[in-house]
Amino acid sequence: MQNFKNKLYNYESPAPEDIWDRIAGELQNEKILDVPLHRRSKVFFYSAAAAASIVVILFASLFIKHQGQKSLISNGQKTSSQLAIKLKDSIRQNQQILESIIHDPIEKKDIIASDVNEENKYKKYLTVAGPEGQPVKISQKVATLILYADNEFPPKPIWSNKICKWQEIMLSSTISPTSANLVDLIEMAANSNNLE
Amino acid sequence: MADQSNHIPTETDLIKGCIDGNPEMQRMLYQRFSSKMYGVCLRYCENTEDANDVMQDGFIKVYKSLGKFRAEGSFEGWIRRIFINTSIEHYRKKIKLYNVTEVQENTIEDTDLNILSSLAVKDLLNIINELSPGYKQVFNMHVIEGYSHKEIAEILGITEGTSKSQLARAKGVLKKIIEAKPVSNPANRNK
DSSP states (O other), X not given: OOOHXXXXXXXXXXXOHHHHHHHHHHHHHHTTTHHHHHHHHHHHHHHHHHXXXXXXXXXXXXXXXXXXXXXXXXXXXXXXXXXXXXXXXXXXXXXXXXXXXXXXXXXXXXXXXXXXXXXXXTOSEEEEEOTTSOEEEXXXXXXXXXXXXXXXXXXXXXXXXXXHHHHHHHHTOSSOOOTTSHHHHHHHXXXXXXXX | OOOGGGOOOOHHHHHHHHHTTOHHHHHHHHHHHHXXXXXXXXHHSSSHHHXXXXXXXXXXXXXXXXXXXXXXXXXXXXHHHHHHHHHHHHHXXXXXXXXXXXXXXXXXXXXXXXHHHTSOHHHHHHHHHTSOHHHHHHHIIIIISOOOHHHHHHHHTOOHHHHHHHHHXXXXXXXXXXXXXXXXXXXXXXX
16 A cells, blocks of 8 residues: 555646646746856856956966066176176276286386375275275285285295285286275385385 | 657756757646646645646746756756745745744654555545645655755744644644544545
């Protein structure tokens, strides 16, 4: 015997004829046929919009990254070329100054010495720029040695060698001479010689 | 070669056809499920007029919602749920559930319900239709459809306790109806 629950659950009764007419009329009037398509197209629209946004963001980030790299490379190339020019200039300038100091006649050195400030005349030590631009404290005697490192006079082989080496370092230095470096050094040295 | 006119569309064909707005498929879907769903409407509704209204609203909802059907359960079950919800919505506008105190479930023994099994389906329907709408909804949903009290509470917007109380009272009323009617005794009914 069929359980009453199943009987009621599976109970069927033919619906009145006019119900379908009413449903069909409502379907036609409200044009609900378009609703699923509309919903589907809405979902499709949102999905497409989301996908498009992702693609745009992706391309934008890639473009920005690429531009950044390009800019960095460009900047790097520019900086290195500028540095190379600066270095070349610096070396050339150093060399010119040192060569002029070393090979100029002693009279000219005296002329230079005459322009030295009075306050520097009696200083025991001088602070000059070293080969790498660092402040170096040297005595006036050492300054004299550097000045006459061209072996013209007085002959001091050990110091001369050392100072020649320093000269080489300074010639290859990338630091441009300043008012506080080698010119000052030469002037100080010349001045002390005059005093002696 | 098979005759195309005799081709019986599958549920998938019907669903696709209705989504595409094919009127023939819509009519076929209606024909396939109308009797069963009208049975549901008659069980939940107070009279045939209400049942007709729910039938119409329910099928319109089905056609509108077909795009949402994910085939996770049976198609018939999905349609049935729409009709139950439509019936409840229909009655929610008119009928307020009685506020009842919470009582223990199963105040009526199962043997009492077994008496119902001996009745014809039309007698069963007549007896159930004598219940008040609130009792009828809870009885149909819990006993016939197999909803839990938690589900009923969520759907009807009541507490689980109220759902249990309604069911207990529905069973009590059913017992009285069966006792009062000659159909309650199958032996008498067959005379």
